[in-house]
Amino acid sequence: MGEYFWPDDEVGPRAHHAWPATVESLPVGSHVTGKVIGRQQFGVFVSIDQAPDAVGLVRVTALPRDTDLPAQGEAIEGQVLWHESRNCQVIVTPLENRELEPDAVSVHRLDALRRALSGE
Helix, strand or coil, rough: CCCCCCCCCCCCHHHHHHHHHHHHHHHCCCEEEEEEEEECCCCEEEECCCCEEEEEEHHHHHHHCCCCCCCCCEEEEEEEEEEECCEEEEEEECCCHHHCCCCCHHHHHHHHHHHHCCCC
C-alpha cells in the first residue's frame, strides 16, 4: 500500500444505504471519534465509531498547517461540520483545529442551510 489509498470497496455502498440514519444520528456539531481508513491528497476518510456504516472525511484544509496527514488506523476526534449528501460523507473538523470549530450560531445556520438545500 502506498502513501495514498482508498477505503475498501464495501464502504461506499454501506454509507449510501445508511445515509438517512447517519444524518439523523450525527447532526452538525456532534462530537465524533474514529480511525483513518483511507488517505488521499485532499484528506483522510474515517470510520466513525458512533455510526459504524458512516464515512467521515477530514479535508486537508481542516488540519492544522504544517502537519502530515494522519496515518492509516490513527485515531481522529472531531465535530461534524457538514453532511455531504452527494457522496454520503460526514465532513469532520478535528478538535485540535480550534480555529475551524463551529460555534452554536454557526451550527444552527449550517443545519438550516443543509435542510433548505436538501428540501427538508
